[in-house]
Amino acid sequence: GESVGLHLPTLSVQEGDNSIINCAYSNSASDYFIWYKQESGKGPQFIIDIRSNMDKRQGQRVTVLLNKTVKHLSLQIAATQPGDSAVYFCAENWDTNKLIFGTGTLLAVQP
């Protein structure tokens, strides 16, 4: 029979616009939250992390926001470029070392 796969949420943005990718997490005891980027045919690649006692962290063109009250994490990408097209995963760090990934969001950048 036909298998049903995960329906990845898709965010389509114009080149140069800002992107906001959202994630809900499950474990309120997680120490860290991390964003990974996965390009087609490759393994996930670390982007940025945020410790559970912070609510905002900035990197180069990226900002991660953490709202522990509603267990919500977001990744903001400024001036989105075609090279940003990928699947983005949020991950929770349990027990110092155990990384649990969310389902992912497909970011499609339109030229």
Place this chain on the structure above:
Amino acid sequence: DAGVIQSPRHEVTEMGQEVTLRCKPISGHNSLFWYRQTMMRGLELLIYFNNNVPIDDSGMPEDRFSAKMPNASFSTLKIQPSEPRDSAVYFCASSFKGDTEAFFGQGTRLTVV
């Protein structure tokens, strides 16, 4: 460093056969992870090791799956016997223990027919 190296990149095997996936972590890293990625379930953590010792194998689907890490520079994930539902991309990743940045290999795409 060449990063995490996995082999083979692609594996096609018949149902019932034994499959062994291999991983060489980044030199100096002391944590190693095996993940499975499918359209149905996304990225699942199967097992992870700290200092060559299995810490959590609760993600291993069933007894047909086993993983070993005989030394700091090599790990294997074995499936015996393999079944079509094991078809997936299997990733190995390594990190320094306590570090949030895990480095992933290119993955092994396994197809069981």
